Amino acid sequence: MKMASSMGGMFPGQQPPAQHPVGGPGGPGQPGFPSTANRGQGNNTLVDELEASFEACFASLVSQDYVNGTDQEEIRTGVDQCIQKFLDVARQTECFFLQKRLQLSVQKPEQVVKEDVSELRNELQRKEMLVQKHLSKLHHWQQVLEDVSVQHRKPSDLPPPGPLTFLEQASASLPPAPLKPN
Structure with a gap:
């Protein structure tokens, strides 16, 4: 004082x-x-x-x-x-x-602690959003790599055409489900 x-x-x-x-x-x-x-x-x-x-x-x-x-x-x-x-x-x-x-x-030291906690929460939220953004990009590029590897397979490596092949190809083009944070 x-x-x-x-x-x-x-x-x-x-x-x-x-x-x-x-x-x-x-x-x-x-x-x-x-x-x-x-x-x-x-x-x-x-x-x-x-x-x-x-x-x-x-x-x-x-x-x-x-x-x-x-x-x-x-x-x-x-x-x-x-x-x-x-x-x-x-x-x-x-x-x-x-x-x-x-x-x-x-x-009022408790006020300073409250502000610090609030700033840390905001920083955690910002970083969590950044992680989610990078995860979505990662899943996108993994899908692109899978699509490229499927296109470059030899014809003998491909499964025989049938009803399941069409479903597999259709599901491969769907975007991956977002991961829920723990």
């Missing part, structure tokens, strides 16, 4: 722009990006920052300044800065959710 209370300040209000690491939003090395306090709302979340940085990435790629610009290095620097900001906010968002996950695992 001590860990959860020490992380409590990071969740609702997020870090103010002045506390971002070097190279983060509004920090040194990225002078052209507005901090979250400059965007009009004082209570922005990480999701809002992530969305804004994502939009800034696209805006920098389609901006007329970059389209009409001749200095490729300036264009590259601007785009790199936008992408770096997006990656920084994405890391912060990931960290936020990992911290929430840690807090949940401390407070």
Whole structure:
């Protein structure tokens, strides 16, 4: 519980722009990006920052300044800065959710176990369907091989024609019955 209370300040209000690491939003090395306090709302979340940085990435790629610009290095620097900001906010968002996950695992460990069991069941079901798919393909190709081997037998190896021969050939062309899982 001590860990959860020490992380409590990071969740609702997020870090103010002045506390971002070097190279983060509004920090040194990225002078052209507005901090979250400059965007009009004082209570922005990480999701809002992530969305804004994502939009800034696209805006920098389609901006007329970059389209009409001749200095490729300036264009590259601007785009790199936008992408770096997006990656920084994405890391912060990931960290936020990992911290929430840690807090949940401390407070309600049974919930984490239930989720793990559910994921394992889904994985087993997916793999069972894959096994059934491969078994059906195997039976199909076994049937194809049997048909080819019957066609290449010598006439002396073939049974004499009769009513049973017709039934055997008709049943050979039927698809095999699906196997029931154990």
